[in-house]
Amino acid sequence: MSTMVNLSRIHFPITTLGPGRRIGIWFQGCSIRCPGCISMDTWAQGRGTTTITEVIKAVSPWLSTADGITISGGEPFDQREALFDLLTELRARTKADILVFSGYPWATICEALASSPPLIDAVVSGPFNIDETQTLALRGSDNQELHLLTPLGHTRFASFERRIDETDRTFDVMFDDDGDVWLAGIPARGDFRRLRHILEDGGSTLGTSEDTRFPSL
Incomplete structure (x- = not known):
């Protein structure tokens, strides 16, 4: 499929953003830009341009063993x-669950989902708020x-409808070709x-990709 998409990165396996061994797909570009975000590197528009066909080609070797897919940004x-x-395209190729993280409020996401078939199994919605617990x-x-x-x-x-515990205080560590180290998880x-x-x-x-304008972090 020739639809264009801007992506930050793809990685497998991810174990900190949902149950099991997951394919992680991070979109590039964010209009919400929550203060204190840990991923300022994903804010800029127009980077990592590719096609959906190429994304599917990249993740296809992992689909048979992945328990789920997490899409974030x-x-x-x-x-x-x-x-x-x-x-x-993913739904046509796997029975793995699909989780999407979005900074938009639930009402906005509901509107976007209203005219589509059930393509997403779970959504985490709402902007990150540095002043919240x-x-x-x-x-x-x-x-x-x-x-x-x-x-x-x-x-x-359903098991994630709970308070955080020590099992959630983990990160996946990824290395890219430039020698950069990426941490996946919720710090x-x-x-x-x-x-x-x-x-x-x-x-x-x-050096980190977080928004460091807030010393309280």
Whole structure:
């Protein structure tokens, strides 16, 4: 499919953004730009341009063993046509569950989903709010909501309707061809600051993609 899409990265396996071993797909470009976001690198528009055909080709070797697919960003619903074309192609090829993270409020997402078949099993909706507490699983701040949209979504994600625990305090570590290290997961407040201090105490330096305008992080 020749639909164009801007992507930040793709990785497998991801184990920190939903149950099981998951394919992670991060869209590039975000119009919401929540203060304190840990992924400022995904805000800029027009990077990582490719086609849905190429994305499907890239993830196809993993589809038979993936338990689920997590789509995040960036903001997936900023590229609505590409998102739904990708979801349609994935649904035709796998029975794995599909989770989408979006910074848009649920009412906006409902409107986008109204005219489509059931392509998404679960959605985490709402903007990250740095002033909110963080006590709920799969959410960076407690204003965000987990919506279970299909029977598969209920089966796979009902266990995440709970308070966060120590099993959630983990990260997947990814390395790219440029030597950059990517952490996938939902950090607690101050995790990156603590990591920076640990590395600096050992004589190393760390540059992160987080929005550092907020010292309270």
